[in-house]
Amino acid sequence: MVRYLSVLLILGFALANAQGAEDEFVILTIDGNLIGPIEPIGDRIDNAQEATQLISAYHQLLNTAVQIEVASLHEQILEFIPGFEVAYTAADSAEFSHLMSEIDLRLAAIQDVHAQQYTREVIGLLTEAYQMILPTFGDEHPLER
Secondary structure, X not given: OHHHHHHXXXXXXXXXXXXXXXXXXXXXXXXXXXXXXXXXXXOOOOOHHHHHHHHHHHHOOOXXXXXXXXXXXXXXXXXXXXXXXXXXXXXXXXXXXXXHHHHHHHHHHHHHHHHHHEOHHHHHHHHHHHHHHOOOOOOOOOOOO
């Protein structure tokens, strides 16, 4: 009876911890064959120019087909930037929402490539870099070429 009660308590405690920390529970993480940090670039991004250089450096490490895919998505985002800025300035909420959705779709595709190709540390750097150069509400430094 004591043994049965102990097993139930341990199981109950384990389930409670798993449910309480659901976002932190990792079963298996494999980082083999993923691209890790580039030492000379560093891990700090201070401005949009550095962010653009970091993104470019990491994207150049991808195989040619993936480089082309990411470059195409990146260029498509660039094409939406002027319209985004005009819609934001003109307070055209319908156009603004449409352009933001188009940018978000392409950024999500780029982030999917990042998730498949880079370690978590590099994904964090690239996410920070894109946040620095993508237009946001009132942002003065849109995505640069």
